[in-house]
Amino acid sequence: MILKADLYKAHGFFKGTYLGLKLTIITMVKNLFGVEKRMTLNYPEEKYFYSDRFKGKHVLTVKEDGTLRCTSCMLCSTYCPAQCIHIVAADDSDKEVEKAPVSFEIEMLRCVFCGFCEEACPVDAIRLTNEYEMAGHAEQEWVADHHELAFRKSLNGGRGIQSTVDDKDRLKLRL
Amino acid sequence: MTEKVKITWNGKQIEAVKGSNLLQAALDNGEQVAHYCYHAGLSIAGVCRMCMVEQDGVPRPFPACNATCGDGMVVRNDTPKIKAAVEATLQFHLVNHPLDCPVCDQAGECGLQDYYMKYGQYDSQMIDKKVHKEKVQDIGKNVMLDAERCILCSRCTRFTSEVTKTNELGILNRGDHAEINVNENLKNDYAQNLVDICPVGALTSKDFRFKQRVWFLEEVHTTCIGCETGCSVKVSQNKHGSYRVKPVFDETVNGHWMCDDGRQIYKHVSSPTRLQNASENLNGLFVPADESKIVELVKGKKAKFILSTSLTNQEYANFFASIKGSKAEVALYTLPTMGAEFDGILKRGDKNANLRGAVKAFEAAGFDHSSAGLDKMLNGISSSDIVYVVVPEILYNEDHFNTLLKKIEKASTRIALTPGETLSTMKVFNYLLPVPSFLEKEGEIVNFQGNTRKLAAGLSYGETTKDISYYGKWVNV
Numbered sequence: 001m002i003l004k005a006d007l008y009k010a011h012g013f014f015k016g017t018y019l020g021l022k023l024t025i026i027t028m029v030k031n032l033f034g035v036e037k038r039m040t041l042n043y044p045e046e047k048y049f050y051s052d053r054f055k056g057k058h059v060l061t062v063k064e065d066g067t068l069r070c071t072s073c074m075l076c077s078t079y080c081p082a083q084c085i086h087i088v089a090a091d092d093s094d095k096e097v098e099k100a101p102v103s104f105e106i107e108m109l110r111c112v113f114c115g116f117c118e119e120a121c122p123v124d125a126i127r128l129t130n131e132y133e134m135a136g137h138a139e140q141e142w143v144a145d146h147h148e149l150a151f152r153k154s155l156n157g158g159r160g161i162q163s164t165v166d167d168k169d170r171l172k173l174r175l
Numbered sequence: 176m177t178e179k180v181k182i183t184w185n186g187k188q189i190e191a192v193k194g195s196n197l198l199q200a201a202l203d204n205g206e207q208v209a210h211y212c213y214h215a216g217l218s219i220a221g222v223c224r225m226c227m228v229e230q231d232g233v234p235r236p237f238p239a240c241n242a243t244c245g246d247g248m249v250v251r252n253d254t255p256k257i258k259a260a261v262e263a264t265l266q267f268h269l270v271n272h273p274l275d276c277p278v279c280d281q282a283g284e285c286g287l288q289d290y291y292m293k294y295g296q297y298d299s300q301m302i303d304k305k306v307h308k309e310k311v312q313d314i315g316k317n318v319m320l321d322a323e324r325c326i327l328c329s330r331c332t333r334f335t336s337e338v339t340k341t342n343e344l345g346i347l348n349r350g351d352h353a354e355i356n357v358n359e360n361l362k363n364d365y366a367q368n369l370v371d372i373c374p375v376g377a378l379t380s381k382d383f384r385f386k387q388r389v390w391f392l393e394e395v396h397t398t399c400i401g402c403e404t405g406c407s408v409k410v411s412q413n414k415h416g417s418y419r420v421k422p423v424f425d426e427t428v429n430g431h432w433m434c435d436d437g438r439q440i441y442k443h444v445s446s447p448t449r450l451q452n453a454s455e456n457l458n459g460l461f462v463p464a465d466e467s468k469i470v471e472l473v474k475g476k477k478a479k480f481i482l483s484t485s486l487t488n489q490e491y492a493n494f495f496a497s498i499k500g501s502k503a504e505v506a507l508y509t510l511p512t513m514g515a516e517f518d519g520i521l522k523r524g525d526k527n528a529n530l531r532g533a534v535k536a537f538e539a540a541g542f543d544h545s546s547a548g549l550d551k552m553l554n555g556i557s558s559s560d561i562v563y564v565v566v567p568e569i570l571y572n573e574d575h576f577n578t579l580l581k582k583i584e585k586a587s588t589r590i591a592l593t594p595g596e597t598l599s600t601m602k603v604f605n606y607l608l609p610v611p612s613f614l615e616k617e618g619e620i621v622n623f624q625g626n627t628r629k630l631a632a633g634l635s636y637g638e639t640t641k642d643i644s645y646y647g648k649w650v651n652v
Contacts, residue, residue, distance in 0.1 A: 071277045071278050072278075072385070073276070073277030073278065073282075073388075074388045074391075075277070078388065078390065078391075089385040089386075090385060091384065091385065095310050095311045096310075098275075098278045098310065098311060099277075099278040099385055122276075122277050123277065
């Protein structure tokens with residue numbers, strides 16, 4: 001603690017105290033009467049809004065038929081600097097889809113939220129959202145599987161977020 | 176004809192055998208030449224037009240794969256003209272090639288990807304839609320065909336007509352509707368080589384399908400222990416397991432190929448049912464046991480050892496050196512012959528990978544390696560004996576092995592040293608001990624020609640020992 005002894009010496013106790021707390025007192029008065037906007041929030045009643053570019057909790061997009069857009073090409077797990085993405089691929093019964101993940105897991109505690117997975121994805125299957133509230137207890141809760149990543153309640157009430165590039169469009173164009 | 180000639184390749188002097196293939200001569204000298212249809216083990220087709228070169232005094236570029244080496248040739252493939260030719264050719268190859276890289280197993284080791292990054296990097300000039308062909312066709316023998324991805328290099332059709340002489344594959348239709356397909360499903364025993372020689376993802380392995388991406392894998396150059404041929408192979412593996420076996424060119428033994436049976440040899444190594452630690456039999460259920468307890472139990476008792484033929488020369492030598500002076504009896508279990516003695520290409524009926532090494536070691540140590548010796552030992556088993564059985568790495572014929580197991584039931588303690596999975600018939604044993612598989616140990620084996628073949632140690636999956644004198648340890652106690 002730094003006591004500015006000079007203030008007391010020069011101004012005496014009361015004036016010295018006032019001078020020391022000058023900025024605090026002015027800010028308090030301004031905030032009390034609404035002259036200046038407060039920097040703090042009454043979290044969790046009030047929530048901060050982050051922009052869409054915020055790198056928060058991942059989301060796996062879905063196709064029109066409600067299945068995962070991911071083709072399990074493994075580019076995200078290759079690119080991931082934290083090596084926290086684990087995908088198990090398998091044959092899909094639909095020949096046009098051919099390959100689809102049977103399991104897609106992200107270890108949330110390992111993830112550094114760099115957004116490289118989003119960048120690496122060739123089919124817009126993974127995005128980082130502005131969801132930032134990720135509290136939990138046991139470590140097991142922190143491995144997010146594809147049910148949570150794609151169909152959690154906050155994403156259109158569990159219906160998931162539509163991918164911008166769908167297989168149908170790609171096949172229609174045949175490019 | 177081994178007359179050497181001098182060729183100037185891109186201004187650099189290279190030496191080649193007169194009349195040999197110009198492309199092969201360049202590749203042997205470490206030069207980079209794009210090629211799809213050329214394969215050293217197959218005839219020349221000259222259809223992909225990627226290996227174009229320019230020669231002084233010749234007005235037009237020509238494919239190097241169809242040219243022979245002559246003295247004083249001055250050849251270049253780094254001129255702007257050749258680069259333009261290769262890029263244009265690549266554009267034609269990719270006209271109908273689908274953008275399947277995210278789902279294609281070949282991605283990462285694909286000729287089209289490699290050469291596009293090296294010679295292509297153009298913007299597509301196509302305004303027409305791509306021709307659609309049938310995807311995901313199972314053409315038998317663990318091979319999957321995707322007709323769309325094919326660039327018609329004809330390596331596979333040449334393989335079936337020249338190497339296996341079974342002619343299952345052919346190119347059907349004409350123009351941009353041309354595609355490879357089968358009349359009836361593949362029936363040869365070398366079908367997986369088609370997957371290796373396919374430069375694109377048209378032919379992929381069903382066994383390896385979607386298991387791993389190739390860039391996650393490391394390769395271990397070792398020797399196949401599937402039969403006495405001892406083909407030179409590489410096993411792709413990572414910390415999660417082993418995934419596939421591919422042949423490595425070896426002029427003296429297997430050339431470019433290997434058989435489909437040999438592709439299965441990796442399976443027990445990282446199998447989830449593989450024996451991980453010393454186990455004790457509790458009424459048919461194997462539970463982990465302390466190895467030192469087993470050592471205590473067998474101390475001072477008469478040991479009877481039945482070795483397998485899949486150990487390395489070093490392991491045999493170490494074993495016999497350590498049992499010198501003990502009263503232990505040793506016999507050799509040889510695997511029964513499967514199928515024809517020799518199928519004309521590579522596969523041999525004798526499945527004992529290191530029979531010659533074993534025989535040599537037995538003879539040097541003065542033990543009987545014949546089946547009569549094994550029978551004699553089995554008949555002489557008394558209830559006070561301890562029988563050790565080194566389980567062969569790959570059991571093609573489990574019934575034959577089970578008859579051996581029936582004969583050792585008389586012994587008081589039966590111990591198996593197994594590098595593989597725990598089979599249901601292994602309930603006859605009191606204890607199971609894990610030993611390293613062929614992929615986890617270094618050493619040498621002797622193949623049918625008497626050639627020494629090297630085994631290399633890759634990643635380890637079990638808690639198995641690296642100590643090659645492990646087998647001998649059980650006699651000394």
